[in-house]
Amino acid sequence: MENETLSKVLMCMQCGMCTGGCPEAGITPFNIRQLVRKKQLDRALDKAIPWYCTSCGECTLRCPRDVKPSEMIVEVRSAFVEDGQIPLSIQKALENTFVQKNPWGRPRSKRAAWQEEAGIEVPHIGEVESGRLLFTCCIEAYDPRCMVIPQNVAAILQKAGMDFGVLGVEEACCGNEIRRMGELGLFEELQEENTATFEKYGVKEIIALSPHCMNALKNEYGDIGVKVFHYTEVLAKMIKEGTVNFKVPYNKKVIYHDPCFLGKQNKIFDEPRDILRAVEGLELLEFSASRENSLCCEGGGGRMFYEAEITYTRNSEKRVLEAIKKGAEEIVTSCPFCLMNLEDPAKERDIPVKELSEIIAEIT
Numbered sequence: 140m141e142n143e144t145l146s147k148v149l150m151c152m153q154c155g156m157c158t159g160g161c162p163e164a165g166i167t168p169f170n171i172r173q174l175v176r177k178k179q180l181d182r183a184l185d186k187a188i189p190w191y192c193t194s195c196g197e198c199t200l201r202c203p204r205d206v207k208p209s210e211m212i213v214e215v216r217s218a219f220v221e222d223g224q225i226p227l228s229i230q231k232a233l234e235n236t237f238v239q240k241n242p243w244g245r246p247r248s249k250r251a252a253w254q255e256e257a258g259i260e261v262p263h264i265g266e267v268e269s270g271r272l273l274f275t276c277c278i279e280a281y282d283p284r285c286m287v288i289p290q291n292v293a294a295i296l297q298k299a300g301m302d303f304g305v306l307g308v309e310e311a312c313c314g315n316e317i318r319r320m321g322e323l324g325l326f327e328e329l330q331e332e333n334t335a336t337f338e339k340y341g342v343k344e345i346i347a348l349s350p351h352c353m354n355a356l357k358n359e360y361g362d363i364g365v366k367v368f369h370y371t372e373v374l375a376k377m378i379k380e381g382t383v384n385f386k387v388p389y390n391k392k393v394i395y396h397d398p399c400f401l402g403k404q405n406k407i408f409d410e411p412r413d414i415l416r417a418v419e420g421l422e423l424l425e426f427s428a429s430r431e432n433s434l435c436c437e438g439g440g441g442r443m444f445y446e447a448e449i450t451y452t453r454n455s456e457k458r459v460l461e462a463i464k465k466g467a468e469e470i471v472t473s474c475p476f477c478l479m480n481l482e483d484p485a486k487e488r489d490i491p492v493k494e495l496s497e498i499i500a501e502i503t
Contacts, residue, residue: 148211150204151175157198157208162435166451167191171198171208178211186224187448189215194319194440195399200431212440216321225321232444233322240311240329241277242444250280251307257290261297264304264340271303272342274356276349277312278443278475284482285475288348291500292370296346298503299382303346309336313347315355315400320441330355334363346370350401350474351439357405369401371473371495375410378417385502388420393498394467395423396458396481397433398474411473411495418502424465426458434458438476456484463490471495 158164158172169191198208235244279285314329347353357367377383473495482492
Protein backbone atom coordinates (compact mmCIF):
# COMPACT_ATOMS: atom_id res chain seq x y z
CA MET A 140 0.00 0.00 0.00
CA GLU A 141 0.99 3.59 -0.48
CA ASN A 142 2.55 5.13 2.64
CA GLU A 143 -0.33 7.56 3.20
CA THR A 144 -2.94 4.80 3.07
CA LEU A 145 -0.85 2.54 5.31
CA SER A 146 -0.40 5.24 7.93
CA LYS A 147 -4.14 5.78 8.03
CA VAL A 148 -4.79 2.05 8.40
CA LEU A 149 -2.50 1.99 11.42
CA MET A 150 -4.73 4.64 13.02
CA CYS A 151 -7.68 2.20 13.12
CA MET A 152 -8.79 1.46 16.67
CA GLN A 153 -11.10 -1.43 15.66
CA CYS A 154 -14.27 0.29 16.86
CA GLY A 155 -16.34 -1.53 14.24
CA MET A 156 -18.20 1.55 12.98
CA CYS A 157 -17.18 0.69 9.41
CA THR A 158 -18.58 -2.83 9.49
CA GLY A 159 -21.68 -1.64 11.33
CA GLY A 160 -22.66 0.50 8.35
CA CYS A 161 -21.41 -1.75 5.55
CA PRO A 162 -24.19 -3.06 3.26
CA GLU A 163 -22.24 -6.30 2.68
CA ALA A 164 -21.39 -7.15 6.30
CA GLY A 165 -23.21 -10.21 7.53
CA ILE A 166 -24.57 -11.22 4.13
CA THR A 167 -21.30 -11.82 2.23
CA PRO A 168 -17.79 -12.85 3.40
CA PHE A 169 -16.79 -9.18 3.27
CA ASN A 170 -15.88 -7.59 6.61
CA ILE A 171 -14.05 -4.29 6.27
CA ARG A 172 -12.98 -4.13 9.94
CA GLN A 173 -11.30 -7.52 9.68
CA LEU A 174 -9.57 -6.54 6.45
CA VAL A 175 -8.21 -3.36 8.03
CA ARG A 176 -6.96 -5.42 10.97
CA LYS A 177 -5.18 -7.86 8.66
CA LYS A 178 -3.48 -4.95 6.94
CA GLN A 179 -2.38 -3.61 10.32
CA LEU A 180 -0.81 -6.99 11.07
CA ASP A 181 0.53 -7.34 7.52
CA ARG A 182 -1.35 -10.60 6.96
CA ALA A 183 -2.33 -12.02 3.59
CA LEU A 184 -5.85 -11.26 2.32
CA ASP A 185 -8.20 -13.64 0.60
CA LYS A 186 -8.11 -12.45 -3.02
CA ALA A 187 -11.87 -13.05 -3.50
CA ILE A 188 -13.22 -11.14 -0.51
CA PRO A 189 -12.30 -7.53 -1.48
CA TRP A 190 -14.44 -7.82 -4.61
CA TYR A 191 -17.62 -7.90 -2.57
CA CYS A 192 -17.05 -4.24 -1.66
CA THR A 193 -19.44 -1.94 -3.55
CA SER A 194 -17.44 1.26 -2.96
CA CYS A 195 -20.52 2.89 -1.45
CA GLY A 196 -18.27 4.87 0.93
CA GLU A 197 -20.31 4.20 4.07
CA CYS A 198 -17.28 2.92 5.97
CA THR A 199 -15.28 6.05 5.20
CA LEU A 200 -18.18 8.29 6.19
CA ARG A 201 -18.59 6.52 9.53
CA CYS A 202 -14.92 6.18 10.50
CA PRO A 203 -14.20 8.40 13.55
CA ARG A 204 -10.46 8.45 12.78
CA ASP A 205 -10.61 9.21 9.05
CA VAL A 206 -8.95 5.93 8.13
CA LYS A 207 -10.74 5.85 4.75
CA PRO A 208 -11.22 2.07 4.55
CA SER A 209 -12.78 2.36 1.09
CA GLU A 210 -9.48 3.74 -0.23
CA MET A 211 -7.65 0.85 1.39
CA ILE A 212 -9.79 -1.52 -0.69
CA VAL A 213 -8.68 0.28 -3.86
CA GLU A 214 -5.05 -0.24 -2.85
CA VAL A 215 -5.67 -3.91 -2.04
CA ARG A 216 -7.33 -4.49 -5.40
CA SER A 217 -4.54 -2.63 -7.15
CA ALA A 218 -2.00 -5.07 -5.71
CA PHE A 219 -4.09 -8.01 -6.94
CA VAL A 220 -4.34 -6.40 -10.40
CA GLU A 221 -0.57 -6.00 -10.56
CA ASP A 222 -0.12 -9.66 -9.60
CA GLY A 223 -2.77 -10.81 -12.08
CA GLN A 224 -4.90 -12.28 -9.29
CA ILE A 225 -8.30 -10.96 -10.32
CA PRO A 226 -11.59 -12.61 -11.30
CA LEU A 227 -11.99 -13.28 -15.03
CA SER A 228 -15.09 -11.08 -15.26
CA ILE A 229 -13.15 -8.14 -13.78
CA GLN A 230 -10.20 -8.84 -16.09
CA LYS A 231 -12.56 -8.82 -19.09
CA ALA A 232 -14.08 -5.47 -18.08
CA LEU A 233 -10.61 -3.93 -17.74
CA GLU A 234 -9.44 -5.35 -21.07
CA ASN A 235 -12.60 -4.05 -22.77
CA THR A 236 -11.96 -0.59 -21.37
CA PHE A 237 -8.35 -0.61 -22.56
CA VAL A 238 -9.40 -1.53 -26.11
CA GLN A 239 -12.81 0.14 -26.61
CA LYS A 240 -12.82 2.69 -23.77
CA ASN A 241 -15.84 1.08 -22.09
CA PRO A 242 -16.11 -1.94 -19.74
CA TRP A 243 -18.65 -3.71 -21.95
CA GLY A 244 -16.32 -3.75 -24.95
CA ARG A 245 -18.89 -2.22 -27.28
CA PRO A 246 -17.52 -0.46 -30.38
CA ARG A 247 -16.44 3.09 -29.72
CA SER A 248 -17.95 4.01 -33.07
CA LYS A 249 -21.38 3.32 -31.54
CA ARG A 250 -20.89 5.63 -28.57
CA ALA A 251 -23.46 8.11 -29.95
CA ALA A 252 -26.00 5.49 -31.05
CA TRP A 253 -28.47 6.73 -28.42
CA GLN A 254 -29.09 9.78 -30.59
CA GLU A 255 -29.89 7.74 -33.67
CA GLU A 256 -32.20 5.43 -31.71
CA ALA A 257 -34.33 8.38 -30.54
CA GLY A 258 -33.98 10.52 -33.63
CA ILE A 259 -32.29 13.25 -31.58
CA GLU A 260 -29.65 15.50 -33.04
CA VAL A 261 -27.25 16.98 -30.51
CA PRO A 262 -24.40 19.10 -31.86
CA HIS A 263 -20.79 18.21 -31.23
CA ILE A 264 -19.26 20.18 -28.38
CA GLY A 265 -16.93 21.87 -30.86
CA GLU A 266 -19.94 23.49 -32.53
CA VAL A 267 -21.51 25.15 -29.47
CA GLU A 268 -20.51 28.50 -28.02
CA SER A 269 -21.43 27.79 -24.40
CA GLY A 270 -18.75 25.15 -23.84
CA ARG A 271 -21.40 23.12 -22.02
CA LEU A 272 -20.90 19.36 -22.40
CA LEU A 273 -23.43 16.59 -21.80
CA PHE A 274 -21.32 13.64 -20.62
CA THR A 275 -22.81 10.18 -21.18
CA CYS A 276 -22.01 7.22 -18.97
CA CYS A 277 -20.82 4.03 -20.73
CA ILE A 278 -23.85 2.03 -19.63
CA GLU A 279 -26.15 4.82 -20.84
CA ALA A 280 -24.43 4.91 -24.20
CA TYR A 281 -24.75 1.20 -24.89
CA ASP A 282 -27.41 -0.49 -22.77
CA PRO A 283 -30.92 -0.20 -24.32
CA ARG A 284 -32.58 0.23 -20.92
CA CYS A 285 -30.25 3.00 -19.77
CA MET A 286 -30.03 4.66 -23.17
CA VAL A 287 -33.29 6.44 -22.39
CA ILE A 288 -31.47 8.63 -19.84
CA PRO A 289 -29.38 10.65 -22.31
CA GLN A 290 -32.30 10.62 -24.71
CA ASN A 291 -34.65 12.07 -22.09
CA VAL A 292 -32.27 14.62 -20.61
CA ALA A 293 -31.11 15.86 -24.02
CA ALA A 294 -34.73 16.30 -25.16
CA ILE A 295 -35.68 18.14 -21.95
CA LEU A 296 -32.70 20.50 -22.19
CA GLN A 297 -33.28 21.17 -25.87
CA LYS A 298 -36.95 21.91 -25.25
CA ALA A 299 -35.88 24.41 -22.59
CA GLY A 300 -33.56 26.12 -25.04
CA MET A 301 -30.25 25.19 -23.41
CA ASP A 302 -27.11 25.34 -25.54
CA PHE A 303 -25.00 22.19 -25.10
CA GLY A 304 -23.06 19.61 -27.04
CA VAL A 305 -21.69 16.07 -26.82
CA LEU A 306 -18.40 14.37 -27.62
CA GLY A 307 -19.92 11.46 -29.53
CA VAL A 308 -17.29 8.88 -30.50
CA GLU A 309 -14.58 10.96 -28.80
CA GLU A 310 -16.10 10.30 -25.37
CA ALA A 311 -14.26 7.72 -23.24
CA CYS A 312 -15.11 5.99 -19.96
CA CYS A 313 -14.74 8.35 -17.01
CA GLY A 314 -12.81 5.64 -15.14
CA ASN A 315 -14.74 5.81 -11.88
CA GLU A 316 -15.23 2.04 -11.69
CA ILE A 317 -11.86 1.32 -13.30
CA ARG A 318 -10.08 3.08 -10.45
CA ARG A 319 -12.12 1.19 -7.87
CA MET A 320 -11.31 -2.08 -9.56
CA GLY A 321 -7.67 -1.29 -8.85
CA GLU A 322 -6.42 -0.52 -12.37
CA LEU A 323 -4.87 2.82 -11.45
CA GLY A 324 -2.72 3.02 -14.56
CA LEU A 325 -5.72 2.63 -16.87
CA PHE A 326 -7.64 5.18 -14.83
CA GLU A 327 -4.84 7.69 -15.36
CA GLU A 328 -4.92 7.04 -19.11
CA LEU A 329 -8.67 7.68 -19.24
CA GLN A 330 -8.27 10.77 -17.09
CA GLU A 331 -5.58 12.16 -19.37
CA GLU A 332 -7.51 11.38 -22.55
CA ASN A 333 -10.75 12.94 -21.34
CA THR A 334 -9.00 15.97 -19.89
CA ALA A 335 -7.14 16.57 -23.15
CA THR A 336 -10.41 16.33 -25.06
CA PHE A 337 -12.08 18.83 -22.74
CA GLU A 338 -9.22 21.24 -23.26
CA LYS A 339 -9.26 20.72 -27.03
CA TYR A 340 -12.88 21.84 -27.30
CA GLY A 341 -12.84 24.49 -24.59
CA VAL A 342 -15.27 22.71 -22.28
CA LYS A 343 -16.32 25.03 -19.47
CA GLU A 344 -19.13 23.07 -17.86
CA ILE A 345 -20.07 19.39 -17.74
CA ILE A 346 -23.53 17.99 -17.09
CA ALA A 347 -22.92 14.37 -16.09
CA LEU A 348 -25.79 11.93 -16.55
CA SER A 349 -24.43 9.39 -14.07
CA PRO A 350 -23.42 10.03 -10.44
CA HIS A 351 -20.41 7.79 -11.04
CA CYS A 352 -19.17 9.95 -13.92
CA MET A 353 -19.87 13.12 -11.96
CA ASN A 354 -17.84 11.82 -9.03
CA ALA A 355 -14.82 10.94 -11.15
CA LEU A 356 -14.83 14.16 -13.16
CA LYS A 357 -15.49 16.39 -10.18
CA ASN A 358 -13.51 14.75 -7.39
CA GLU A 359 -10.84 12.52 -8.90
CA TYR A 360 -9.57 14.30 -12.01
CA GLY A 361 -7.97 17.07 -10.01
CA ASP A 362 -8.48 20.73 -10.87
CA ILE A 363 -9.29 20.69 -14.60
CA GLY A 364 -10.88 24.12 -14.61
CA VAL A 365 -14.34 22.80 -15.50
CA LYS A 366 -17.53 23.01 -13.45
CA VAL A 367 -19.18 19.61 -13.07
CA PHE A 368 -22.84 19.00 -12.21
CA HIS A 369 -25.19 16.05 -12.07
CA TYR A 370 -28.17 16.57 -14.34
CA THR A 371 -30.59 16.64 -11.38
CA GLU A 372 -28.82 19.74 -10.06
CA VAL A 373 -29.35 21.44 -13.40
CA LEU A 374 -32.99 20.36 -13.77
CA ALA A 375 -33.89 21.36 -10.21
CA LYS A 376 -32.57 24.87 -10.89
CA MET A 377 -34.38 25.12 -14.23
CA ILE A 378 -37.68 24.00 -12.69
CA LYS A 379 -37.31 26.56 -9.92
CA GLU A 380 -36.61 29.29 -12.45
CA GLY A 381 -39.53 28.23 -14.64
CA THR A 382 -37.42 27.20 -17.62
CA VAL A 383 -38.75 23.64 -17.42
CA ASN A 384 -42.51 23.30 -16.96
CA PHE A 385 -44.80 20.32 -16.50
CA LYS A 386 -47.82 19.93 -18.78
CA VAL A 387 -49.70 17.20 -16.95
CA PRO A 388 -49.84 15.84 -13.39
CA TYR A 389 -48.28 12.54 -12.33
CA ASN A 390 -50.78 10.94 -9.99
CA LYS A 391 -48.70 8.19 -8.44
CA LYS A 392 -46.98 7.30 -5.19
CA VAL A 393 -43.26 7.03 -5.84
CA ILE A 394 -40.43 6.17 -3.48
CA TYR A 395 -36.97 7.62 -4.10
CA HIS A 396 -33.75 5.61 -3.80
CA ASP A 397 -30.58 7.65 -3.10
CA PRO A 398 -27.63 6.49 -5.24
CA CYS A 399 -24.45 6.20 -3.15
CA PHE A 400 -22.26 8.22 -5.52
CA LEU A 401 -24.84 11.01 -5.70
CA GLY A 402 -25.92 11.07 -2.07
CA LYS A 403 -23.42 9.59 0.37
CA GLN A 404 -20.36 10.72 -1.55
CA ASN A 405 -21.49 14.03 -3.03
CA LYS A 406 -24.26 15.18 -0.67
CA ILE A 407 -26.83 15.66 -3.44
CA PHE A 408 -29.98 14.66 -1.62
CA ASP A 409 -32.39 17.57 -2.07
CA GLU A 410 -32.25 18.31 -5.80
CA PRO A 411 -33.83 15.01 -6.95
CA ARG A 412 -36.47 15.35 -4.26
CA ASP A 413 -37.12 18.99 -5.17
CA ILE A 414 -37.79 17.89 -8.74
CA LEU A 415 -40.23 15.19 -7.64
CA ARG A 416 -41.99 17.46 -5.14
CA ALA A 417 -42.55 20.03 -7.89
CA VAL A 418 -44.60 17.52 -9.88
CA GLU A 419 -48.35 17.98 -9.42
CA GLY A 420 -50.13 14.87 -8.17
CA LEU A 421 -46.94 12.99 -7.26
CA GLU A 422 -46.73 11.70 -3.69
CA LEU A 423 -43.13 11.23 -2.59
CA LEU A 424 -42.40 8.41 -0.16
CA GLU A 425 -39.13 7.63 1.63
CA PHE A 426 -37.30 4.41 2.48
CA SER A 427 -36.52 3.80 6.15
CA ALA A 428 -32.83 4.01 5.18
CA SER A 429 -32.45 7.08 3.01
CA ARG A 430 -30.15 10.03 2.30
CA GLU A 431 -26.80 9.42 4.10
CA ASN A 432 -28.00 6.00 5.26
CA SER A 433 -29.39 4.82 1.94
CA LEU A 434 -28.94 1.09 1.29
CA CYS A 435 -26.47 0.51 -1.53
CA CYS A 436 -27.86 -1.23 -4.63
CA GLU A 437 -24.54 -3.12 -4.94
CA GLY A 438 -23.74 -1.87 -8.42
CA GLY A 439 -20.66 0.29 -7.83
CA GLY A 440 -16.95 -0.33 -7.46
CA GLY A 441 -16.84 -3.09 -10.03
CA ARG A 442 -19.64 -5.15 -8.48
CA MET A 443 -21.57 -4.72 -11.73
CA PHE A 444 -18.91 -6.94 -13.31
CA TYR A 445 -18.11 -9.31 -10.44
CA GLU A 446 -19.81 -12.69 -10.36
CA ALA A 447 -20.38 -13.39 -6.67
CA GLU A 448 -19.36 -16.83 -5.45
CA ILE A 449 -22.30 -17.13 -3.05
CA THR A 450 -26.06 -16.76 -3.25
CA TYR A 451 -27.75 -14.35 -0.86
CA THR A 452 -30.61 -11.87 -0.61
CA ARG A 453 -29.42 -8.85 -2.56
CA ASN A 454 -29.91 -5.33 -1.23
CA SER A 455 -31.88 -4.46 -4.35
CA GLU A 456 -34.43 -7.14 -3.43
CA LYS A 457 -34.68 -5.75 0.11
CA ARG A 458 -35.29 -2.32 -1.39
CA VAL A 459 -38.08 -3.58 -3.62
CA LEU A 460 -39.82 -5.42 -0.78
CA GLU A 461 -39.77 -2.31 1.40
CA ALA A 462 -41.08 -0.15 -1.45
CA ILE A 463 -44.07 -2.46 -1.80
CA LYS A 464 -44.63 -2.48 1.95
CA LYS A 465 -44.59 1.34 1.97
CA GLY A 466 -47.33 1.40 -0.64
CA ALA A 467 -45.22 2.76 -3.49
CA GLU A 468 -46.51 2.38 -7.03
CA GLU A 469 -43.10 3.08 -8.53
CA ILE A 470 -39.47 3.16 -7.43
CA VAL A 471 -37.47 6.08 -8.80
CA THR A 472 -33.73 6.69 -8.73
CA SER A 473 -31.21 8.93 -10.50
CA CYS A 474 -28.42 6.51 -11.41
CA PRO A 475 -28.17 3.94 -14.22
CA PHE A 476 -26.42 1.41 -11.97
CA CYS A 477 -29.22 1.60 -9.40
CA LEU A 478 -31.81 1.40 -12.16
CA MET A 479 -30.36 -1.85 -13.48
CA ASN A 480 -29.92 -3.47 -10.07
CA LEU A 481 -33.34 -2.54 -8.74
CA GLU A 482 -35.22 -3.51 -11.87
CA ASP A 483 -34.51 -7.25 -11.83
CA PRO A 484 -36.20 -8.02 -8.48
CA ALA A 485 -38.85 -5.36 -9.16
CA LYS A 486 -40.00 -7.08 -12.36
CA GLU A 487 -40.65 -10.27 -10.41
CA ARG A 488 -42.96 -8.33 -8.10
CA ASP A 489 -44.62 -6.21 -10.76
CA ILE A 490 -43.51 -2.80 -9.52
CA PRO A 491 -41.95 -0.42 -12.06
CA VAL A 492 -38.52 1.15 -11.52
CA LYS A 493 -37.88 4.43 -13.28
CA GLU A 494 -34.93 6.73 -13.66
CA LEU A 495 -35.99 10.23 -12.65
CA SER A 496 -35.56 11.59 -16.18
CA GLU A 497 -38.25 9.18 -17.41
CA ILE A 498 -40.89 10.79 -15.23
CA ILE A 499 -39.87 14.33 -16.22
CA ALA A 500 -39.78 13.46 -19.93
CA GLU A 501 -43.26 11.98 -19.66
CA ILE A 502 -44.85 15.16 -18.28
CA THR A 503 -42.94 17.94 -20.07
